[in-house]
Amino acid sequence: MKISVIGCGYLGAVHAACMAKLGHEVVGVDVDDRKIASLTRGEAPFFEPGLPEILDEAMASGRLTFTTDLSEVAGAAVHFVCVGTPQKQGEFAADLTYVDAAFSSLLAHLAPGDVVVGKSTVPVGTAERLAADLEPTGATLVWNPEFLREGFAVKDTLHPDRVVYGIPESDAGQRAAALLDEVYAAPLAEGTPRIVTDYATAQLVKVAANSFLATKISFINAMAELCEATGADVTALADAIGHDARIGRRFLNAGLGFGGGCLPKDIRAFMARAGELGVDQALSFLREVDAINLRRRVRMVDLAREECGGSIVGRRVAVLGAAFKPNSDDIRDSPALNVAEQMHLQGAVVTVTDPEAVTNAKEKAPHLHYADTLEAAVEGAELVLLLTEWEQYVSLDPDYLAGLVADKRILDGRNVLDPARWRDAGWTYRALGRH
Ligand SMILES: NC(=O)c1ccc[n+]([C@@H]2O[C@H](COP(=O)([O-])OP(=O)(O)OC[C@H]3O[C@@H](n4cnc5c(N)ncnc54)[C@H](O)[C@@H]3O)[C@@H](O)[C@H]2O)c1
Numbered sequence: 001m002k003i004s005v006i007g008c009g010y011l012g013a014v015h016a017a018c019m020a021k022l023g024h025e026v027v028g029v030d031v032d033d034r035k036i037a038s039l040t041r042g043e044a045p046f047f048e049p050g051l052p053e054i055l056d057e058a059m060a061s062g063r064l065t066f067t068t069d070l071s072e073v074a075g076a077a078v079h080f081v082c083v084g085t086p087q088k089q090g091e092f093a094a095d096l097t098y099v100d101a102a103f104s105s106l107l108a109h110l111a112p113g114d115v116v117v118g119k120s121t122v123p124v125g126t127a128e129r130l131a132a133d134l135e136p137t138g139a140t141l142v143w144n145p146e147f148l149r150e151g152f153a154v155k156d157t158l159h160p161d162r163v164v165y166g167i168p169e170s171d172a173g174q175r176a177a178a179l180l181d182e183v184y185a186a187p188l189a190e191g192t193p194r195i196v197t198d199y200a201t202a203q204l205v206k207v208a209a210n211s212f213l214a215t216k217i218s219f220i221n222a223m224a225e226l227c228e229a230t231g232a233d234v235t236a237l238a239d240a241i242g243h244d245a246r247i248g249r250r251f252l253n254a255g256l257g258f259g260g261g262c263l264p265k266d267i268r269a270f271m272a273r274a275g276e277l278g279v280d281q282a283l284s285f286l287r288e289v290d291a292i293n294l295r296r297r298v299r300m301v302d303l304a305r306e307e308c309g310g311s312i313v314g315r316r317v318a319v320l321g322a323a324f325k326p327n328s329d330d331i332r333d334s335p336a337l338n339v340a341e342q343m344h345l346q347g348a349v350v351t352v353t354d355p356e357a358v359t360n361a362k363e364k365a366p367h368l369h370y371a372d373t374l375e376a377a378v379e380g381a382e383l384v385l386l387l388t389e390w391e392q393y394v395s396l397d398p399d400y401l402a403g404l405v406a407d408k409r410i411l412d413g414r415n416v417l418d419p420a421r422w423r424d425a426g427w428t429y430r431a432l433g434r435h
């Protein structure tokens with residue numbers, strides 16, 4: 001089937017390549033000509049494990065092309081809209097400029113019977129408005145939220161935990177769902193659960209899922225605050241409560257908290273939308289989820305100051321990690337980069353390293369120092385901060401690192417190192433929520 005994917009960022013580029021892998025003929029469209037030039041060369045414009053391989057395969061098959069010319073979507077039966085919905089400057093609400101622009105420019109290229117599939121994360125009520133705009137074209141809107149995780153985007157797209165379709169209550173809605181079933185025939189054949197519902201529910205499922213994940217992380221980080229006040233150990237606590245199948249151990253990793261281009265802005269946009277709907281009280285707990293999360297970053301800097309005898313002015317600090325999570329080069333709302341910036345503002349001499357995110361970090365925070373290797377970053381450091389749990393940092397040898405630094409002091413912002421092993425090697429080890 002001929003498919004178009006509008007918006008080829010972290011979500012859209014992966015979606016386009018995966019749809020081609022499933023056998024469809026795909027045209028990916030973006031307004032960013034640098035991104036399109038890179039994708040056209042078969043090069044992923046960002047780091048995502050597995051993407052280069054499926055891009056290569058799809059480009060070689062001739063089934064995947066990229067363009068900045070939206071008119072090339074004509075003739076596609078299904079159009080996926082994957083453009084960004086960032087947080088508005090200075091507000092909690094989502095900025096729908098890109099979604100609105102993508103839909104309005106798409107109108108001229110649609111034919112009756114086409115299916116437009118919204119995958120961007122939007123405030124509930126957006127799909128209903130966009131469906132009304134589509135009506136004169138004879139195309140049908142399906143709201144099909146996306147749940148992929150960066151770092152696992154290819155696997156999550158090809159083998160999703162579930163698919164959700166928000167459709168109108170009409171024959172056209174049923175036909176649109178059947179067409180989307182054809183697009184997703186391979187994952188559905190694997191038994192992927194498929195939930196068909198109305199627009200409002202489909203849009204809410206997405207932000208409810210992200211709110212739940214954010215709440216789980218902030219819950220354990222609140223427990224970390226209690227652990228710090230009592231001498232308890234939050235990792236042991238998470239293991240113990242996680243054994244209860246009703247709770248589960250996943251997403252209970254305490255530390256610097258959540259960042260990225262999704263959880264922080266999605267819970268804020270959800271609160272803003274609840275306010276517009278007159279039900280802001282229902283989500284008032286998300287304010288606390290956000291506040292607990294942001295407090296962890298401040299606590300990390302406080303811990304660094306404590307370890308440096310009350311002041312970090314002029315101290316040489318090595319920061320391991322800039323990406324918001326490992327296996328990604330994404331630095332959107334990265335807790336690691338935020339801590340590095342706070343340390344710099346408070347007078348420390350900060351050198352940041354990351355296996356993949358240094359280029360993006362330099363663009364966002366050019367005033368920090370950067371090193372391409374771990375060795376260069378830690379050389380002569382008086383304090384080391386592990387802030388993104390890349391495997392190469394998790395598996396660091398304390399004796400090896402000891403030979404490079406000026407002072408053997410490490411703060412583990414992700415609770416991934418073995419405290420006993422580091423202390424035995426002569427290090428001062430501190431972490432969030434454990435001693
Ligand atoms: N990144 C994820 O892991 C993820 C997962 C699930 C859902 N989402 C949601 O998907 C959406 C996209 O997120 P992302 O991380 O891919 O963002 P992104 O910023 O990486 O990509 C968005 C892309 O859309 C392009 N764009 C903007 N306006 C356009 C237009 N009018 N026509 C064509 N292209 C246009 C931009 O140039 C950019 O390349 C957001 O709503 C996000 O919340 C993201």
Ligand SMILES: O=c1ccn([C@@H]2O[C@H](COP(=O)(O)OP(=O)(O)O[C@H]3O[C@H](CO)[C@@H](O)[C@H](O)[C@H]3O)[C@@H](O)[C@H]2O)c(=O)[nH]1
Pocket residue numbers: 121146147148149150151210213217250251252253254255256257258259260261262263266324325
């Ligand atoms: O126990 C945990 C788990 C995660 N995190 C942090 O939480 C953030 C988000 O992690 P993750 O959810 O794995 O990354 P994303 O790629 O942002 O994915 C989330 O956001 C996407 C965009 O909406 C959704 O599609 C995914 O389902 C949802 O997991 C990162 O900063 C992690 O470091 C923790 O602090 N502790």
